[in-house]
Amino acid sequence: MLVALNLRTAVAVFSPIVDEIGRDVPLDTVSIGVLGALPPVCFALFGLLAPAISRRLGLELTVVVGLAAMIAGHLVRAGSTHVVVFGVGTVLALAGMGLGNVLLPPLVKKYFPGRIGPLTSVTTVMMSISTGVPSLVAAPLADGAGWRVAIGTWALVAVVALVPWVALLVEHHRHARRERAAALAGADRVEEAPAAVTGRVFRSPVAWALVGIQAASSFNAYAMFAWLPALLQDTAGQSPVASGALLAVFGFMGLPAAIVMPILAARMRNVGILIQVGVLFFVAGYVGLLVAPAAAPLLWVAAAGSGPLLFPLVFVLINLRTRTHGGVVALSGFVQGIGYSIGALGPLLFGVLHEATGGWTVPLLMLFAMVAVASASGFYLARPRMLEDTWDRAARDEAARVR
Numbered sequence: 001m002l003v004a005l006n007l008r009t010a011v012a013v014f015s016p017i018v019d020e021i022g023r024d025v026p027l028d029t030v031s032i033g034v035l036g037a038l039p040p041v042c043f044a045l046f047g048l049l050a051p052a053i054s055r056r057l058g059l060e061l062t063v064v065v066g067l068a069a070m071i072a073g074h075l076v077r078a079g080s081t082h083v084v085v086f087g088v089g090t091v092l093a094l095a096g097m098g099l100g101n102v103l104l105p106p107l108v109k110k111y112f113p114g115r116i117g118p119l120t121s122v123t124t125v126m127m128s129i130s131t132g133v134p135s136l137v138a139a140p141l142a143d144g145a146g147w148r149v150a151i152g153t154w155a156l157v158a159v160v161a162l163v164p165w166v167a168l169l170v171e172h173h174r175h176a177r178r179e180r181a182a183a184l185a186g187a188d189r190v191e192e193a194p195a196a197v198t199g200r201v202f203r204s205p206v207a208w209a210l211v212g213i214q215a216a217s218s219f220n221a222y223a224m225f226a227w228l229p230a231l232l233q234d235t236a237g238q239s240p241v242a243s244g245a246l247l248a249v250f251g252f253m254g255l256p257a258a259i260v261m262p263i264l265a266a267r268m269r270n271v272g273i274l275i276q277v278g279v280l281f282f283v284a285g286y287v288g289l290l291v292a293p294a295a296a297p298l299l300w301v302a303a304a305g306s307g308p309l310l311f312p313l314v315f316v317l318i319n320l321r322t323r324t325h326g327g328v329v330a331l332s333g334f335v336q337g338i339g340y341s342i343g344a345l346g347p348l349l350f351g352v353l354h355e356a357t358g359g360w361t362v363p364l365l366m367l368f369a370m371v372a373v374a375s376a377s378g379f380y381l382a383r384p385r386m387l388e389d390t391w392d393r394a395a396r397d398e399a400a401r402v403r
Contacts, residue, residue: 001119001122001123001126002126002157002160002161002164003063003066003067003100003103003104003107003161003165004100004104004122004123004124004126004127004130005126005127005129005130005157005161006067006070006096006097006100006130006154006157006158006161007097007100007101007104007126007127007130008097008127008130008131008134009070009074009093009130009134009154009157009158010039010070010073010074010077010090010093010094010097010154011039011094011097011131012130012131012132012133012134012135012138013134013135013138013150013151013154014035014036014090015036015135016135016138016139016142017138017139017142017147017150017151018032020142020146020147020150021086021147024081024147025080025081025082025083025086026082026083027083031083031087034087035086035087035090037344037347037348038087038090038091038094039094040218040222040340040341040343040344041340041341041344042091042094042095042097042098043094043097043098043101043336043340044098044336044337044338044339044340044341044343044344045098045337046094046095046097046098046099046102047098047099047101047102047332047333047336047337047340048333048334048337048338049098049099049333049337050062050098050099050101050102050103050329050332050333050337051102051329051330051332051333051334053065053099054102054103054106054329055329059103059106059107059110059329060165060168060169060172061169062099062103063099063100063103063107063165064162064165064166064169065096065099066095066096066097066099066100066103067096067100067158067161067162067165068096068162069092069093069095069096069099070092070093070096070097070100070154070155070158071096071155071158071159071162072089072092072093073089073090073091073092073093073094073095073096074089074093074151074152074154074155074158075089075152075155076088076089076092077089077090077093077151077152078148078149078151078152078155079148079152096158101336102329102332102333102336102337103329103332104123104315104332105120105315105316105318105319105328105332106319106325106328106329106332108120108123108319109319109322109325109328110325116262116266116316116319116320117262117263117264117265117266117267117316118262118263118266120262120266120312120315120316120319121258121259121260121261121262121263121312123315124258124259124262124311124312124315125255125258125259127258128254128255128258131251132251132252132255134154137150138150141153200330201327201330201331201334201387202334203390204331204387204390205380205385205390206321206331206380206381206385206386206387206390207331207334207335207387208377209377209380209381210314210317210318210321210331210335210339210377210381211334211335211338211339211342211377212373212374212376212377213275213310213313213314213317213339213374213377213378213381214310214311214314214335214336214338214339214340214343215338215339215342215343215370215373216310216370216371216373216374216377217278217307217308217310217311217314217339217343217374218311218339218340218342218343218344218346219342219343219345219346219367219370220282220304220307220308220346220367220370220371221308221311221343221346222343222344222346222347223346223347223349223350223363223367224247224250224304224305225247225250225251225347226346226347226350226351227347227350227351227354227363228243228246228247228250228301229243229244229246229247230243231289231293231360232246232293232297232301234360235289235293235294235360236293236294236297237294238297246297246298246301247301249298249301249302249305250301250302250304250305251305252305253302253305253306253308254305254306254308254309254311254312257278257306257308257309257312258309258311258312261274261309261312261313261316262312262313262315262316265313265316265317265320266316266320269384270382270383271313271317271320271381271382272378272379272381272382272383273382274309274313275310275313275374275375275377275378275381276375276378277309278306278307278308278309278310278313278374279307279310279371279374279375279378281303281304281306281307281309282303282304282307282367282371282374283368283371284300284303284304285300285301285302285303285304285305285306285307286300286304286364286367286368286371288300288303289304289360289364290360290361290364307371310374314335314339317381318331318332318335321381321384321385321386321387322386322387322388323386323387323388324388327387327388331387346370349363349366350363350366350367351363353366
């Protein structure tokens, strides 16, 4: 699970020390905006590519490639003196993280099939730590040793995660030598089936329902992270310091959900209840921000910040709603690729509506609409439908060959 500890570091370490970076790497407003928009775009792009890469290289080697990309990206960023080089390093690091996002659910299913709930909890907690710790230590590290050390340090964390996967690959290679004839005999079937599986995912209602939840969670979270401080300063009279602290509360509220929700989802037959709980948290927070923002801003922010419990639910449902290895890889790439693509539009559309209307009501109503999408998806997923059960008989035969 050390992989999960690396999946947000490049994102979280940047904004707290952007001024320090700007002294050595010329960063204007446009370049900062582009760098800030790269995470969801890269997560979406490489999330969609991950199943094909995994099919070509294998699950474990793709993890190694992803971690190597993270290491290279951190080091390129740490050594850069030009914004283009810094951007290339950022894309490299985010590419590895995008692959890791998609590969974590199939890794859990492959190596811990009887512990999907608890291991998904551990994974999502690690991802929360990957978000919180870099942002917390970035400024002190930059003050004491420089921003290059503050960024480059995270390459060491990725190296620590890489070592056991390289050892696992070596062990797999030894086994492959002993069974080469059998492996070659089945190679064509193994290579062809996942491509067919990926094509079938696009026609599965289960996949689109999970996309609805992932998209709603990402869209709302990214919009709030970008605009919540400004909203609170305008409507609740909060100072920049106070609004920043409330934004931290918004982010922190996802940690308890990351621990509890995957375990509950693995034990409950009707996970639709948990999805609607997340929806209600979003609704309660947004209603408060609309009707009486100054009355209890901490309460409204805490409620809205609990809404993204939908994210760990999606993570565990990718495993719980699939029967096969090919199915979980394809579903993970599809859900996260499209979900992050839609989520990337959240800050932009929220800002456009705010500028167009001069207020915050219409942007918040847009977030209500996205929450409604998650609610509708939750009603569909209330029954334990499996991805493979929504395919025709030919697709099920193809999926069976992947197992």
